[in-house]
Amino acid sequence: MNSENQLTIALAGNPNAGKTTLFNSLTGLKQKVANYPGVTVERKEGGWQLNGSRAKLIDLPGLYSLDATSMDEQIARDVLTGEQPDVSRPDAIIAVVDATNLERNLYLVTQLFEFKIPVVVALTMIDAFEKQKHEIDIDRLAKLLGVPVVAVNAKTSRGKDELVERVREAVASKNTIPFELNEDTNGGEHATIFARYNFISNAVQESVTHNDHREHRISDKIDRVLTHKFFGLLILVVILLFVFQAIFSWASLPMDLLEGGFGVLGDFARTHLPEGILADLLVDGIIAGVGGVLVFLPQIMLLFLFISILEDTGYLARAAFLLDKLMSRVGLHGKAFLPLMSSFACAIPGIMATRTIESRRDRFATILIAPFMSCSARLPVYTLMIATFFAGQTIFGFISLGAVLMLAMYSLGIIVAVAVAFVLKRTLLKAPPPPFIMELPPYRLPNIRTVVQNMLTRAWLFVKRAGTVILTISIILWALMYFPRSAETLTGAEPKTAVNQSIDGTATEGDSAVELPLPESEQLKNSFAGKLGHAIEPIISPLGFDWKIGVALIASFAAREVLVSTLSIIYNVGRDETEESPSLISAIRDAKREDGRPAWTPLTALSLMVFFVLAMQCMSTVAIVRRETNSWSWTLFMVGYMTVLAYVASLITFQGGRMLGFE
């Protein structure tokens, strides 16, 4: 028992053994989710009422073994030996064992015996097991294992009281089993593994009477369709299409509401605060910046809802199984497909979803290419450029040039991602193709509580980040555009800056185009951001961009879609401009450089689109990559190589286009 007189109980078990469901049912909503320091292994804790005394329940990561070959295993080992800082050594371990998959689940239990901590086995999936007409002599199994065994069912609360009782007894007795294996000397370095499985086989043989595996027959029938050589892939595509369609369409209403809400909040602050720098900071910096990121919350929640359901039912493992061959050609794991697909909606949940990939190198490779997938924030940029310069044009008279360009931008992202993964896996992240040894769990109905809890956990992590990193960067960007103040703006009307923007281009039609006073653009020109724009002009002019586009580019490093609102400010066409508003389109078409040449040509637009496909212009993604890789050097490397790639590709587009005689 530790000094605070509070018990610490560890929950250990194989993935898919029902550990999370049991954890949720024991702790209720009193959970704390964080990372173990310095790594991305999730640390889950909750309070558990143990007949009067409170215990801290630690949910260890899902494990097949404790040999410390993966980060999860290392952390679990450290927790059990008491070497993990901030976690007191557990007083008892609850070993979660799936009754329908007894032998392999017991392997971990035999390893848990070695830690000299009392073990209580919680037998899950017992109803599924009994439905299959298998029989198990629990007392016999307990005797053979030498530890208490309790059959539990999280849904019906079966065995919950008994589990409490057995854990209390185990803690009180401090009884650890003298566990000894008869190692076969012939076994070489794997002798211990053989001995453990021999012990398990004997114990299972003596306590279980197996019927024919009926559950597997049902799973096999489902699998005959879902992993079919042709239909399996077809169904996978349909499922993914449905998921992404849902993410876009179901999220649009709550996103509009959130966006409207932040607008109202901004207006409220504007009208109730004395005019001045504080109001500007709050409205244009904080509310607009943080709000602009928080509107993505519905998309993120929906994506994780679907991922949880797919994972819980067992389908995710099948999808990785179906696609592993394709992914391994590039050197990636089959599990990388989902994070990459998710990144078409938004790279942030995509990168968060890479946690399912065990190998660090494969995980990093996936993280580093995820932002190439054209996310929803690029859409306003593509749409604006196409509407301005390529609207109504067709190829062969019937294919819309806009659609072709859109497809080309998406394809460019994918091709570059594949190429980069190919190179990374042979250089910086060199590793043999990741082994693919994966359990295909039987299909199960998802546990709604687990699914919802998982979704809420992700959502909270995202909100927390928006409140810290994104808040800071928003303020910096706002300041860059706000300072130094020029004389006109101090006397002029409300200065507004560019961080606020519409996410999906459906902003309210507010201020009419010409009403906005001139000082807005004057202020921008003289601000630090404006000066930066001038400073980088020599670098970006080979790409076809003048300093004004430069300012928009700098601002769009906060978030891509900021380009639209920044261009609106630069060309004085009103703040709530959307990518389809005619005034912004004509302003871009009419914009002139200082020497009178048009600032924009179709080629400039193309070059800009290519730049946006490849450049790392999203502070939220940068923040999440930093968090998930736990390394600034990898994060900066990603920003660096993506920017270089974007520059080169944009340069080739513009200069190549000019050589071919386009303007």
Place this chain on the structure above:
Amino acid sequence: MHIPAANAEKNMINRTDDNKQTTLTELPVGQVARVTSVTGFGPVTRRLMEMGVVPGVSVMVIKAAPFGDPIEIRLRGYSLAMRKNEADTIEVQF
């Protein structure tokens, strides 16, 4: 590295001449076989064994993925997917 089978299995191997020795990759779909040894080394082999692929266990190939790789096998009452690279190191007999 070669891992000898447990004694009981050794006796069984020598018992008749009908037994066919092959690797898991070559094992026909649906055919039940017994693992005789796992050649190979390092963490991948270790993981295979921790997942229960040890000499003496019976296995069956369920199917191959759309592009022929990976394959799904059944052992100890559960399904395990692995690439042919890994399956090549598992010797079976039926």
